[in-house]
Amino acid sequence: MRPYDIIARKARGERLTREEIGAFVKGAVDGSFEDCQLGAMLMAIRINGMDDGETLDLTLEMAHSGRMLDLSSLPGVKADKHSTGGVGDTVTLVAAPLMAACGLTVAKMSGRGLGFTGGTLDKLESIPGMRVDLTAKEFMDTARDTRLVVTGQASDLAPADGVLYAMRDVTATVDAMPLIISSILSKKLAAGCDAVLLDVKTGDGAIMARLEDAVELAKKMVRIGCGAGRRFRAMVTDMSQPLGMYVGNALEVEEAIYMLSGEAEGPLKDVSLEVCAQMLAMGGLAQSREEGLDKARKALENGAGLQKLKDMIRAQGGDDRVAEDPGLLPRAKRLIPICARESGYLSRCRANDIGTAARCLGAGRTHKGEKSDPAVGIVLKKRVGDRVDRGETIAVLHANPASDVDGAMECLKDTFCVSPEAVERQSLFHALITEKDV
Numbered sequence: 001m002r003p004y005d006i007i008a009r010k011a012r013g014e015r016l017t018r019e020e021i022g023a024f025v026k027g028a029v030d031g032s033f034e035d036c037q038l039g040a041m042l043m044a045i046r047i048n049g050m051d052d053g054e055t056l057d058l059t060l061e062m063a064h065s066g067r068m069l070d071l072s073s074l075p076g077v078k079a080d081k082h083s084t085g086g087v088g089d090t091v092t093l094v095a096a097p098l099m100a101a102c103g104l105t106v107a108k109m110s111g112r113g114l115g116f117t118g119g120t121l122d123k124l125e126s127i128p129g130m131r132v133d134l135t136a137k138e139f140m141d142t143a144r145d146t147r148l149v150v151t152g153q154a155s156d157l158a159p160a161d162g163v164l165y166a167m168r169d170v171t172a173t174v175d176a177m178p179l180i181i182s183s184i185l186s187k188k189l190a191a192g193c194d195a196v197l198l199d200v201k202t203g204d205g206a207i208m209a210r211l212e213d214a215v216e217l218a219k220k221m222v223r224i225g226c227g228a229g230r231r232f233r234a235m236v237t238d239m240s241q242p243l244g245m246y247v248g249n250a251l252e253v254e255e256a257i258y259m260l261s262g263e264a265e266g267p268l269k270d271v272s273l274e275v276c277a278q279m280l281a282m283g284g285l286a287q288s289r290e291e292g293l294d295k296a297r298k299a300l301e302n303g304a305g306l307q308k309l310k311d312m313i314r315a316q317g318g319d320d321r322v323a324e325d326p327g328l329l330p331r332a333k334r335l336i337p338i339c340a341r342e343s344g345y346l347s348r349c350r351a352n353d354i355g356t357a358a359r360c361l362g363a364g365r366t367h368k369g370e371k372s373d374p375a376v377g378i379v380l381k382k383r384v385g386d387r388v389d390r391g392e393t394i395a396v397l398h399a400n401p402a403s404d405v406d407g408a409m410e411c412l413k414d415t416f417c418v419s420p421e422a423v424e425r426q427s428l429f430h431a432l433i434t435e436k437d438v
Contacts, residue, residue: 003027003037010044018057025061028163035167040166042173052179055220056180056227062186063228065160071107071194074143077283079104080193081275082184084217087205087355088242088380092150093256094272094305095279097312100148100220101278101304102295103285107143108193109153121152126250126330126374130318143347157190175207181221185228195231195282197275198222202430203240205351211236215431223438230426236431237271241349241384244268248363248377248398250329257326260306266383267428274429302373330375332398336405340388340418347385348417354395357415360407361399364433376400385425390420 001023010016010373016024025043027033033041050058071078079099083089096106110120110132121132134142134151142149155162161183168174168183188196198221201207202214218234225232245266246255258264259272276299277292286292299305306323314320322328358364362373377395382388394416399405 003033003041007037007040009046010041010048013048015051016054016057018163020232020290021054021057022061023063025058025065025160028160029065038164038167039171042168042171042176042179045178046173046176050221052220052314055178055181056224059182059185059189059224060228061157062160062164062182063189065186066156066158066190068190069154069157071105071192072106073301074107074140075147075389076103076105077195077285078193079106079195079197079279079283080108080188080191081197081199081279082188083199084184084201084207086201086239086243087358088244088247088252088268089201089239089349090244090246090252090256090274091199091275091292092125093123093253094259094268095275096148096150096259097308098272098276098296098299098305099279100146100308101231102280103301104279104283105143105147106149107139107193108150108186109157109192110150111153111178120150122372122374123249123252124150124316124318126253127313127318127322130313131316134270134316142315144314146315148308148312149316150312151294151316153187153191156258158186161186177217177220180207180217181224185221185225187341188225189228189230193230195279195281196225197278198232198234199271199275200234200236201239202236203238203351205242206239211430214326215433218431218433219438222433222435226435226438231435232437233278233282234433235274235278235429236433238267238428238430239351239425240426242351242354242380243271245380245383246377247354247358247380248361249374250331251377251379251398253322254326254329257306257309257323260300260309260323262301270428273300277431313436332375332400334397334399334403334405336397336399337393338395338397338412338416340390340416341396343390344388344418344420345423346386346388346394346416347423348386348415349380349382350415352414353411354378357397357408357411360411361397361403361405371401373402376403382424387422
C-alpha cells in the first residue's frame with residue numbers, strides 16, 4: 001500500500017479504508033511516510049475532511065500506535081477531563097481534587113503549554129519540588145494511594161499523535177476537525193480512563209472562536225468517543241475573556257488554592273464545580289447533575305478538595321505547605337498596574353490579548369523546549385460587566401527582569417474597553433452534549 005496512492009485517494013475526496021488509515025498512522029511512527037507525504041496527507045484531510053467512520057478509524061489507529069495503559073487495577077471509576085485550552089483555564093487544578101474527594105480516581109496525563117501560558121505540567125512544576133515525570137509504577141501507586149495523580153504523558157502512549165501534531169503545527173492544518181478530534185481522543189483512549197468529560201472552549205481566546213464550530217466539535221468528539229466504547233460528555237464554555245483572574249503558572253496555582261480554600265468566587269469555580277458534577281453523574285456516584293453539584297460543593301466547603309491537592313503534591317515530591325501558604329510559590333520582582341482611562345463598565349476584556357501579553361512576560365512559549373518563567377503573568381482585577389472608575393486598577397502585570405514589558409503593554413493597549421452604560425455579563429455555559437444527544 002503505497003503512500004502516494006493513499007494520499008491521492010484522499011486528495012480526490014475519496015473515503016479511506018481502515019487499512020489505508022492504519023498504513024498512514026504506521027508510516028508516521030516508523031518513518032515509511034516521508035515528512036512531505038505526511039504534510040500532503042494532512043492537507044488533504046484539512047481540505048476534504050473525513051466522515052465519522054474515518055475519524056473513528058484514525059482515532060483508534062492513533063490510540064493503538066503505542067502502549068495502551070491498563071488502569072483496571074485502580075479502585076473505582078477512572079475519570080478524566082480535557083479542555084481544548086484557553087487563558088486562565090485552571091480547571092484541572094480545582095476540579096480534579098474535588099473529583100477525587102468525591103470518590104472518583106483521577107489518573108491524568110497532561111501536557112506542557114505551547115502558546116499563551118504553560119500547560120498543567122508547567123503550572124504544577126511551579127510548586128517547589130513537584131515532579132511531573134513519574135514512572136509508570138509511581139503513576140499507578142500514586143493513583144492507588146491518593147486517587148489523584150497528574151503527570152506527563154508517556155512517550156509510548158499514542159506516539160503517532162506526537163509526530164502528526166508537530167507536523168500540523170507547521171502545515172497550517174491545526175484547525176482540521178478530524179485531526180483535532182483524533183489527537184485529543186487517541187490520547188484519552190490510550191490513557192485508559194473509563195469516563196471523560198470534554199470542556200470545549202469558544203470565544204476570542206479559544207481554538208474554536210465561533211460557537212457553532214465549538215458545538216459541532218463537541219458533538220463529534222462525544223460521538224467518536226462513545227463509538228470507541230468509552231463514556232464521553234462535552235461542555236461548551238465561554239473563553240471570550242480569561243476564565244480565571246490569574247494568568248501565569250504559579251499565579252494560576254495560587255488561584256486554584258484560593259478556590260479550594262473557599263476564599264475566591266467566579267467563573268473558574270463555577271466551571272470546576274460543573275465539571276465535577278458531570279463526572280460524578282457519568283461515574284455513577286451521583287444520580288443527577290444536581291446531586292453531583294451538591295457533592296462537589298460539600299467537598300469544597302469542608303476542605304476535602306484542598307486536602308486531596310495537598311496529598312497529590314506531597315506524593316509527587318512537592319512542598320504541600322503551598323496549599324496553606326501560596327506565598328511559598330515563585331514571585332515576580334515587579335508589579336505594574338494597568339489603570340482605567342475612564343469611568344464606566346468594563347465591556348471587553350480580550351482573552352487572546354491577555355494570553356499574548358502573558359507570553360511576552362515569559363509565562364508561555366513560542367517553541368518547544370523553551371523555558372517559561374513560573375513567576376510572571378497577569379492578575380485581573382475586573383471582569384466584563386464590572387463597574388470601574390477612572391484611574392482604578394484593572395489588571396496587574398507580574399514581571400521579572402527578562403520580561404518584555406513593553407511588548408506586553410503593546411498587546412494590551414486595546415484589550416480593555418469601558419462603556420458608559422451598564423453591560424450585560426457574558427454567559428458562561430453554552431451547551432452540554434451527552435451520549436443521548438449524538
